Amino acid sequence: MTIATVARHARVSRQTVSNVLNAPHIVREETRRRVQEAITALGYRASQAARQMRTGRSRLIAARIEPTRDGINGSVLDRFLHGLTETADAAGYRIMLYTARDDDHEIATYDDLLGAYDLDGFVLTGTDHGDPRTAWLAERQVAFVTFGRPWDAPDAHPWVDVDGAAGTAQATRRLLDAGHRRIAFIGWPAGSGVGDDRRSGWRTVMAAAGFDGTAPDRETEDGIDHGEREMRDLLAADEPPTAVVCVSDSLALGALRAVRDATAPVAVVGFDDTPVAAAIGLTSVSQPLEAAAARCVELLTGVLAGQPTEPHALLSPTLVLRHTA
Amino acid sequence: MTIATVARHARVSRQTVSNVLNAPHIVREETRRRVQEAITALGYRASQAARQMRTGRSRLIAARIEPTRDGINGSVLDRFLHGLTETADAAGYRIMLYTARDDDHEIATYDDLLGAYDLDGFVLTGTDHGDPRTAWLAERQVAFVTFGRPWDAPDAHPWVDVDGAAGTAQATRRLLDAGHRRIAFIGWPAGSGVGDDRRSGWRTVMAAAGFDGTAPDRETEDGIDHGEREMRDLLAADEPPTAVVCVSDSLALGALRAVRDATAPVAVVGFDDTPVAAAIGLTSVSQPLEAAAARCVELLTGVLAGQPTEPHALLSPTLVLRHTA
DNA sequence: TTGTAAGCGTTATCAA
DNA sequence: TTGATAACGCTTACAA
Numbered sequence: 119m120t121i122a123t124v125a126r127h128a129r130v131s132r133q134t135v136s137n138v139l140n141a142p143h144i145v146r147e148e149t150r151r152r153v154q155e156a157i158t159a160l161g162y163r164a165s166q167a168a169r170q171m172r173t174g175r176s177r178l179i180a181a182r183i184e185p186t187r188d189g190i191n192g193s194v195l196d197r198f199l200h201g202l203t204e205t206a207d208a209a210g211y212r213i214m215l216y217t218a219r220d221d222d223h224e225i226a227t228y229d230d231l232l233g234a235y236d237l238d239g240f241v242l243t244g245t246d247h248g249d250p251r252t253a254w255l256a257e258r259q260v261a262f263v264t265f266g267r268p269w270d271a272p273d274a275h276p277w278v279d280v281d282g283a284a285g286t287a288q289a290t291r292r293l294l295d296a297g298h299r300r301i302a303f304i305g306w307p308a309g310s311g312v313g314d315d316r317r318s319g320w321r322t323v324m325a326a327a328g329f330d331g332t333a334p335d336r337e338t339e340d341g342i343d344h345g346e347r348e349m350r351d352l353l354a355a356d357e358p359p360t361a362v363v364c365v366s367d368s369l370a371l372g373a374l375r376a377v378r379d380a381t382a383p384v385a386v387v388g389f390d391d392t393p394v395a396a397a398i399g400l401t402s403v404s405q406p407l408e409a410a411a412a413r414c415v416e417l418l419t420g421v422l423a424g425q426p427t428e429p430h431a432l433l434s435p436t437l438v439l440r441h442t443a
Numbered sequence: 444m445t446i447a448t449v450a451r452h453a454r455v456s457r458q459t460v461s462n463v464l465n466a467p468h469i470v471r472e473e474t475r476r477r478v479q480e481a482i483t484a485l486g487y488r489a490s491q492a493a494r495q496m497r498t499g500r501s502r503l504i505a506a507r508i509e510p511t512r513d514g515i516n517g518s519v520l521d522r523f524l525h526g527l528t529e530t531a532d533a534a535g536y537r538i539m540l541y542t543a544r545d546d547d548h549e550i551a552t553y554d555d556l557l558g559a560y561d562l563d564g565f566v567l568t569g570t571d572h573g574d575p576r577t578a579w580l581a582e583r584q585v586a587f588v589t590f591g592r593p594w595d596a597p598d599a600h601p602w603v604d605v606d607g608a609a610g611t612a613q614a615t616r617r618l619l620d621a622g623h624r625r626i627a628f629i630g631w632p633a634g635s636g637v638g639d640d641r642r643s644g645w646r647t648v649m650a651a652a653g654f655d656g657t658a659p660d661r662e663t664e665d666g667i668d669h670g671e672r673e674m675r676d677l678l679a680a681d682e683p684p685t686a687v688v689c690v691s692d693s694l695a696l697g698a699l700r701a702v703r704d705a706t707a708p709v710a711v712v713g714f715d716d717t718p719v720a721a722a723i724g725l726t727s728v729s730q731p732l733e734a735a736a737a738r739c740v741e742l743l744t745g746v747l748a749g750q751p752t753e754p755h756a757l758l759s760p761t762l763v764l765r766h767t768a
Numbered sequence: 769t770t771g772t773a774a775g776c777g778t779t780a781t782c783a784a
Numbered sequence: 785t786t787g788a789t790a791a792c793g794c795t796t797a798c799a800a
Contacts, residue, residue, distance in 0.1 A: 163558025167495040168793035171776040196521040203540045213540040215528045233488030397719045456787045493777035496792045
């Protein structure tokens, strides 16, 4: 069934049907109603392919689905993708999935996706210092939003992010309020934007409370085992910390293992509020992923529609209190 | 850049370029090489939209992304989707995402997706008795594969599934070998295909070992709290079980909580090998999700190509041994 | 306000 | 083996 079927059915020209679809206001009330009725009666749907050929717009947005690394932090992406799909749908867009082993491969995929499917835009997750992907896209004037700040230039492109520093700050404040004084931090090696951001929240609050530089700060790769090792190290000190803020739930989980054998109780806070945290009662900083996804779609569709919108959005996480702090 | 650009560059007609792309064998060796060179030199990619208009095929497969329910079992879908994207890509297809609140809404989405984007096929996850979705698709002769058996008719349509009974059977056998005799099962209420299947594996092995009907079998909704409650009930019996097989990691996690307070140690086995299981050391039955996704794509593309392929595939899960059994 | 004509990039058909 | 032509379903420009 084509637009011609609808036109015949409503006894108008094809063009009038197209107008009802794309510029309803220029069609006479009664004609529009008759056409609309024909459309619903026939269950007509405009062919995207034909529409795209003419307009050059596909109403398709690409998003990457990553291989679930350790699984713990992977589920974050899952929720984000679901939010993306839902909001995009409401805005008349569809999400197309792709994978890529590394940045080079990802860029090759952009090329492919753009050439073959004529994608309208991209939503990138996890940005890094000097990200080659954003440079590639920007150079070609492709519309995109990142979930994650451009760590080099604050306004290089539209982005949505969660204020990690605010999250760890909130956690640290909470621990101080509970009477803790020796609050350690287990984070990733300096250099990653996300990791440094989260560390800074803890550091700022500790400094403001007068514990400048004295609180133990560890750097390690992500992973349960690494978290356990670091925590054991911390506990072996003369004056071991009574609480620890971790940059991820994986590390927090490891810390929790080490803490189990400790003489005094130690409070532990994780980051990301993953299913694992919920399952074992780990207090964790929770990212508003659905909201973040919604803002991504909003920003991207705004750019696509040529509307001047907010260049970015920084969302606040919340601390989910459970048993470990 | 269009096919005409390539044609000019290689000094052939548009049609010849098209032939090189779609029927290379009918083009003379030397011409083909020249055209191929022009294609790579120009970085040409055929427009899917134009191709689709002519052929009626979009090379698009739709898959549903569900709202992460309790999160624990949700990550299974995540891995499946990733596998799907990867295999589909290799086969020249792309995955388009959609969500739906319920079956009716999902069917409406099929209609939309089919009408607007002319999707080639669907991959459905989680089938139930008398699934209205498969009936709708079959009636309209839409190509689809389900991850999950059609529980009513074994060969109603192509499907891929994991042999849940084999998984619980393996777990039960392992427990028997370890010397356990009173092995309970905590499952979902009878009536769900997946739940009944998993229960049957445990029951069969127990019956074969001579414990017919005597082993405690519980039915409950999924969830950590439900698992804990059922396990406490079981432990309160005169002769409490020394081991329990659970239909899901959520229930197993709850059981594990209850077990912690028990006088004698109790072995616990879960199902799905979710990140939570890995994190806390829960022994669990693991589904080969990447393989399942690959088979789904294989079956679906086979149907789309009109090739007579295996009508279905039943994959074997593996038992991942950790600390709890 | 409605209708006519052209063209988007591809492939199928058929003639050379 | 290669090339010309038409057609897929839609929207934009323009004429009625």
